Amino acid sequence: MIAYKFLARGSVGPFSKRQWKAGEWVEAARPGEGWGIHACRSQDLSWWIDAELWRVELDGAVGERATQIEARRGRLLDRIDQWNDEARAAFGLDCVFQARDLSVSALRTLGHAGIAGRLAEATTLPQLLEIARSLQAPSGFAGEMFGYAHDAAAAYTARSNAAEASFIASVATAAARGDPSGFDEERRRESRWIAEHVGIEPR
Amino acid sequence: MTARAPAQMTCRELVRVVTEYFEGTISLEDRTRLEHHLVFCDWCVDYLQQMRDTLRVTGKLREEDVPPEVEGELLRAFRDWKRGPP
Amino acid sequence: MAIQGLAPAASADRPRFARSVRLLRCSPDRGTVVDTTAAARPLAEDEPRLLALRAGDEKAFLELVRELHPSMLRIASLFVSSRAVAEEVVQEAWLGVLKGLAAFEGRSSLRRWIFGILTNCAKTRAVREARSVPFSELLPEGEDEPAVDPSRFLPGDHPRWPGHWSAPPVAWAEEKLIQRESLEVVQRAIEQLPRGQREVIVLRDVEGWGSDEVCESLGLTEVNQRVLLHRARSKVRAALEVHFQGGGGR
Numbered sequence: 001m002i003a004y005k006f007l008a009r010g011s012v013g014p015f016s017k018r019q020w021k022a023g024e025w026v027e028a029a030r031p032g033e034g035w036g037i038h039a040c041r042s043q044d045l046s047w048w049i050d051a052e053l054w055r056v057e058l059d060g061a062v063g064e065r066a067t068q069i070e071a072r073r074g075r076l077l078d079r080i081d082q083w084n085d086e087a088r089a090a091f092g093l094d095c096v097f098q099a100r101d102l103s104v105s106a107l108r109t110l111g112h113a114g115i116a117g118r119l120a121e122a123t124t125l126p127q128l129l130e131i132a133r134s135l136q137a138p139s140g141f142a143g144e145m146f147g148y149a150h151d152a153a154a155a156y157t158a159r160s161n162a163a164e165a166s167f168i169a170s171v172a173t174a175a176a177r178g179d180p181s182g183f184d185e186e187r188r189r190e191s192r193w194i195a196e197h198v199g200i201e202p203r
Numbered sequence: 204m205t206a207r208a209p210a211q212m213t214c215r216e217l218v219r220v221v222t223e224y225f226e227g228t229i230s231l232e233d234r235t236r237l238e239h240h241l242v243f244c245d246w247c248v249d250y251l252q253q254m255r256d257t258l259r260v261t262g263k264l265r266e267e268d269v270p271p272e273v274e275g276e277l278l279r280a281f282r283d284w285k286r287g288p289p
Numbered sequence: 290m291a292i293q294g295l296a297p298a299a300s301a302d303r304p305r306f307a308r309s310v311r312l313l314r315c316s317p318d319r320g321t322v323v324d325t326t327a328a329a330r331p332l333a334e335d336e337p338r339l340l341a342l343r344a345g346d347e348k349a350f351l352e353l354v355r356e357l358h359p360s361m362l363r364i365a366s367l368f369v370s371s372r373a374v375a376e377e378v379v380q381e382a383w384l385g386v387l388k389g390l391a392a393f394e395g396r397s398s399l400r401r402w403i404f405g406i407l408t409n410c411a412k413t414r415a416v417r418e419a420r421s422v423p424f425s426e427l428l429p430e431g432e433d434e435p436a437v438d439p440s441r442f443l444p445g446d447h448p449r450w451p452g453h454w455s456a457p458p459v460a461w462a463e464e465k466l467i468q469r470e471s472l473e474v475v476q477r478a479i480e481q482l483p484r485g486q487r488e489v490i491v492l493r494d495v496e497g498w499g500s501d502e503v504c505e506s507l508g509l510t511e512v513n514q515r516v517l518l519h520r521a522r523s524k525v526r527a528a529l530e531v532h533f534q535g536g537g538g539r
Contacts, residue, residue, distance in 0.1 A: 014241070014242075015238055015241070033231060034231035034234065034235075047239055047242065048242055049242065050242070065235070066235075067235065067239070068235070143448065144448040144449055147448065147449050148449065151449065151450075159245065161243065161245060163242045163243035164243045164244070164245075166243065167243040171211075171449065175449075180210070183210075183211070213442075213451065213452030213453055214442060214452060214453045214454045214457075215437075215439075215442045215452040215453075216452065218435075218436050218437050218523075219435075219436060221436075221519070222515060222518055222519035222522060223515065223519075226500070226515060226518075228511075228515065244453075244454075246454045246457035246458060247454075249457070249458045249459065249460045250457075250458045252460060252461075253458055253460070253461060253526055253529070253530065254522060254526055256461055256466055256529070257475070257522060257525050257526040257529055258494055258522070259466070260466060260471050260472060260475050260529070261475050261479075261490065261494040261495055261522075261525060262494060262495065262497070263472060264472060264475060264476055264479075264495045265359060265360070265495065268359070269354060269355055269358045269359065273358065273376075274351060274354060274355075276380070277350075277351075277354050277358075277380075277383055278347060278350070278351065280383060280384060280387060281345075281347060281350045281387065282347075284387040284388075284390075285345040
C-alpha cells in the first residue's frame, strides 16, 4: 500500500530517530500495536508535518487509526519535492490567515464589526501582527476569538513554526464551532491544502 | 468557555508522562497524543531533550578506579580461597 | 547506559523474578537470586570467566573486581550509613562470592548473582545498624512536588492555552553538558533526593539496571518504581536547569 511519511531533516524519523534510506525495507522495532512503521493517508498529513515528505510503501496488513496507519514493514519510495521550506512557509501563513478569518467572522457575529474590519484589512503577516497589537481585545468569548488571530500572528512571526500555526487555527475552529470536532475539521482542511499544494490525490 | 478538543495533550500533561513515555509503558492513545503535541511544540521538544541530556550525564557518574589497597586485600582473599580449606 | 532517541528501551531479556524484600543473612546460598526460568547451565557469556576463576586465575579475578567493585560500592552506599561501612559491606560481599563460587550453578548471570549477594549484605548490615528503611519509606509519598513548578504553565482558566508553557525550557548547549561541573551538579542533586528516589535513580540510570531488577531488589511494584524514577529524574533535570540558567529551575 502506498502512503505518505514525514521525516525530519536528513531523513530521520522524528520520534524513533531512525535513519531512513530510500528503497530500503525497514521492519518494526518491536512487536505489538503501535510499534510498527507509521505513515499518513492524505487526510492525516497536517497532523505530522516535518521537513521532508516521502511517498512510502507499506507491506503486509495495514492497521488504520484516527490519524495514522501502521504496518510491520515499510520503505521510502521517493521524496515529494514540492514539500519544501517554501511550501511549509506558505502552509504556515495559510493557517495564520485561516485563524484570522475565523476571528473576523466570529467578531462580526458577536457585534464587534469595527475590530473585525481592522483585522480583515491585513494582507501580510507583519500587517496582521501590527493591527492585532494596536487593538484592544474585547472581553469574553469575543476576546477569545480575537486572541486566536493575535496569537497566530505573534507566534508565527516569532517562531515561523507552521505546525504551531496549524494547531492554533485548529483550536480556534473548535472554539468557533463550539465543538471539539472543529479541531479535526480544520486539520482535514489543512491536509487537503497540503495535498493539493504538493500534487497528492486527496482521498 | 472553549470547546477545544479535550483530546489534545497539554505541555503540563506531557511533563507528567515523560517517564512513562521513555519507559514505553504509556498507552498507545497517550503516546499518539504526545507525538501530535511534539509536532508543533518546540518547547516540549526541548524539555524532552533536556530529560535525555540529564540521563546521559547521570549515566556518566561512574567512578572507575579501584584503590590499589582494596585490590590488594581482595587478591589476598582470593589467594586464601585458592589454597582451599586447611 | 544510553537512551536511544525516543524509542523506549527494549525490554531486556531478563527473567522474571519473584518480588519480595528478603533480608537474608549475607551468605551466597541463601542470597542467590533464583531464576527459575533459566537453564541449569551457566550462561554462555559467563562460562570462560567462571572456568578461569575456579581455576584460580588471578587476572580474571582482578578484572571482575575492577568491573564490578565501583558499582558495588555505590549500591552499598544506598543502604548503609557511611562510606566506610559501605566498603566493609562490599568486602563481605566479595568473600561471600568466593565462598559460593564453586557451588554457583549459573541459574542467573554471574553479575546478577554477585549483586544479589551484595544487596543482601547491605540490607543485613543496614538492619544491624538499625537503619533498615521501613518498607513504606521506599514507596512514593502521596503528594510530591510536581516535576516542574506549576507557575511555569498557563493556568487552567486561561481562555485559549491552559496548561501550555508560560516560562518554557531553553535547550542546553552541548559544550556545557560535557563539562565536569555538570557531573557534579547531577551528583549533588542525587545525594539530596529522598531515599527511595535516590535508590531507584542510582540503580536505573547510573548503574543501568533494568526495571525488573530494581523492582525485585527494592521490593517495589513497577508503578511505584516508575513514580520514584520520574520524581528523581525531574529533580535532577531541574538542578541542571538552575545550573545552566541560574534562578528559575523547577
